[in-house]
Amino acid sequence: xxxxxxxxxxxxxxxxxxxxxxxxxxxxxxxxxxxxxxxxxxxxxxxxxxxxxxxxxxxxxxxxxxxxxxxxxxxxxxxxxxxxxxxxxxxxxxxxxxxxxxxxxxxxxxxxxxxxxxxxxxxxxxxxxxxxxxxxxxxxxxxxxxxxxxxxxxxxxxxxxxxxxxxxxxxxxxxxxxxxxxxxxxxxxxxxxxxxxxxxxxxxxxxxxxxxxxxxxxxxxxxxxxxxxxxxxxxxxxx
Numbered sequence: 001x002x003x004x005x006x007x008x009x010x011x012x013x014x015x016x017x018x019x020x021x022x023x024x025x026x027x028x029x030x031x032x033x034x035x036x037x038x039x040x041x042x043x044x045x046x047x048x049x050x051x052x053x054x055x056x057x058x059x060x061x062x063x064x065x066x067x068x069x070x071x072x073x074x075x076x077x078x079x080x081x082x083x084x085x086x087x088x089x090x091x092x093x094x095x096x097x098x099x100x101x102x103x104x105x106x107x108x109x110x111x112x113x114x115x116x117x118x119x120x121x122x123x124x125x126x127x128x129x130x131x132x133x134x135x136x137x138x139x140x141x142x143x144x145x146x147x148x149x150x151x152x153x154x155x156x157x158x159x160x161x162x163x164x165x166x167x168x169x170x171x172x173x174x175x176x177x178x179x180x181x182x183x184x185x186x187x188x189x190x191x192x193x194x195x196x197x198x199x200x201x202x203x204x205x206x207x208x209x210x211x212x213x214x215x216x217x218x219x220x221x222x223x224x225x226x227x228x229x230x231x232x233x234x235x236x237x238x239x
Contacts, residue, residue, distance in 0.1 A: 001217050003028035006082040008075055010062050010120060011089030013040035016137065016182055019205035020086055020212050025053040027213060029084070032056045032075045054079075062089055063111040068119035076127050084216045085124050087117035087159070088137045093151045106151045113155030114162065121166060121177075130174035135215050136163040138179045138227070160227070167225035176224030178215050182208055183231040203231065 007024045011017040013035035021033045025048040033048065035041040038059040045057035058074045060067035075082050093109035094101065117136055125134075141149045142156030159179070166177035186202045211233035214220050 001027040001213065001219075002084075005029045005084055005216065006032065006075065006079045007084035007086070007216060008032040008034065008071065008082055008120075008124065009086045009088055010034045010071070010116065012044055013037075015188065016185065016205040016208070017086070017088040018044050019209055020088065021048055021055075022051065023206075023209040023213055024084070024216060025049075025051040025055065027217075028053060029216070030054040030056075030079055032058060032071070032078075032082070034058050034060060034062060034071050034089070036061050062120050063116040065119055068116070068123045071120060072123040072127060075124075081127050081129050082124060083129050083131070084133050084135070085120065085128070086135045086137070086212065086216075087120060089116055090137070090155075091152075095148045096150065097148055098150060101150050109151035110155050110158075113152065114158040117159055117162060121162070125166075125170060125173070125175060128173070128175050131218065131221060132173075132175040133216050133220065134163075134166055134170075134175065134177040135212060136160075136177070136179045138163070138181050140181055140183070142179075142181070143227075163227075164225055171224065176215075176220070176222075178220075178224060179227045180211055180215070181227065181229050183229060 007029045009021050012021045012033035021031045025031050031048050033044045041057040045055040048055035056078050058071050060070045062068045090113045139156045141153040142160050163177050163179040184202045186204045208230050211228050211230045
């Protein structure tokens with residue numbers, strides 16, 4: 001399904017990012033996994049390689065121009081180009097009212113959740129092959145503002161817009177851009193957002209990769225500027 005495609009996944013040390021890296025590797029992709037620290041990302045690359053594929057671990061803070069460019073440069077040095085970019089890296093930030101929101105933490109969330117995808121997409125798009133796919137991970141609170149979701153909600157609203165703009169601007173290059181709301185999953189971020197929730201009531205990230213594989217594959221050629229709910233996706237895959 002993804003044989004010989006080059007996939008870059010940010011925020012891939014755990015949770016959904018790690019699950020996507022391994023799912024893509026299983027489908028034959030060459031995966032480039034990213035997080036801020038070498039210690040956290042190296043084991044994911046090693047696990048992907050055990051699945052029979054090639055993997056590259058790049059430690060970089062992609063919320064900065066230097067980090068985003070490092071990720072893309074290392075990818076191009078190793079593989080020549082790329083086909084898939086998953087903008088998954090993000091942080092939750094404090095769950096408090098706007099009136100109480102610390103300005104430094106607001107800026108940190110915005111930098112990670114919207115500036116990062118902007119910087120990586122800007123750096124990556126000139127090196128993406130015809131038929132390339134950008135997948136932006138959004139949220140239920142990126143289409144509905146909710147109390148005490150603060151910068152996280154605002155940043156994900158912005159990512160929805162960025163995804164649509166990229167779809168329009170990159171169409172002539174044969175690159176598509178879509179947004180995916182993964183829904184509630186059994187992750188550390190979900191536990192932080194809903195500490196009273198039973199995590200076993202949610203699916204695992206590994207059970208939630210189908211739409212991401214579809215959007216990374218040639219099955220979705222021509223699909224761009226759309227928003228998907230991962231847990232409602234079904235019946236489209238033919239593999």
